[in-house]
Amino acid sequence: GQQVQQSPASLVLQEGENAELQCNFSTSLNSMQWFYQRPGGSLVSLFYNPSGTKHSGRLTSTTVIKERRSSLHISSSQTTDSGTYLCALESSNNRIFFGDGTQLVVKP
Amino acid sequence: ETAVFQTPNYHVTQVGNEVSFNCKQTLGHDTMYWYKQDSKKLLKIMFSYNNKQLIVNETVPRRFSPQSSDKAHLNLRIKSVEPEDSAVYLCASSPQDTQYFGPGTRLLVL
Numbered sequence: 001g002q003q004v005q006q007s008p009a010s011l012v013l014q015e016g017e018n019a020e021l022q023c024n025f026s027t028s029l030n031s032m033q034w035f036y037q038r039p040g041g042s043l044v045s046l047f048y049n050p051s052g053t054k055h056s057g058r059l060t061s062t063t064v065i066k067e068r069r070s071s072l073h074i075s076s077s078q079t080t081d082s083g084t085y086l087c088a089l090e091s092s093n094n095r096i097f098f099g100d101g102t103q104l105v106v107k108p
Numbered sequence: 109e110t111a112v113f114q115t116p117n118y119h120v121t122q123v124g125n126e127v128s129f130n131c132k133q134t135l136g137h138d139t140m141y142w143y144k145q146d147s148k149k150l151l152k153i154m155f156s157y158n159n160k161q162l163i164v165n166e167t168v169p170r171r172f173s174p175q176s177s178d179k180a181h182l183n184l185r186i187k188s189v190e191p192e193d194s195a196v197y198l199c200a201s202s203p204q205d206t207q208y209f210g211p212g213t214r215l216l217v218l
Contacts, residue, residue, distance in 0.1 A: 031205055037149070043198065043209035050205075084149050088207070096141075098151040 006099025019074040023087035112210035131199030140182040143198040
């Protein structure tokens, strides 16, 4: 079965709205990482967050190991936030599993 | 500025040909990875190398093989490409935690 379930699959926002992206995992966690990919672009690491909450500008990542989930919160979205957001889990036996991604579109 | 370099950017070839993709990282990381990203943006790990030792080898077809001369280089060779190999191939490196990705090589198999 799938080790990482990411939701939603797609999301459309009006500029200024907030977004909450989720990843739920079913295997033991060593680390959780969030990536951003602009259409046609390479992957950019947003957060390395094995547990707890981290902030970076308008982005916040929270990983709760006991609840087997990690979230990415985008506040005051901008059109330049449009793209694909991916979570990746590294399990305790050093295997890496990616979520299927969230396609985000922010409209002006 | 990216510190993980991949060549070529694009490659178009025919079924049965051999291709080789290069990856170099200048970050001094110990671990490098190859991923395949399909048309639906799904990422699958293919190989992982740590100090030239293969530590993770997902169930990829035997026509794929990683090649490393030192810890800064990890190339990917596909011996006889097939249509389903059309995808973006991403190289990444990691010290121990965060992964840093290259721009990718887009392969189209005709």
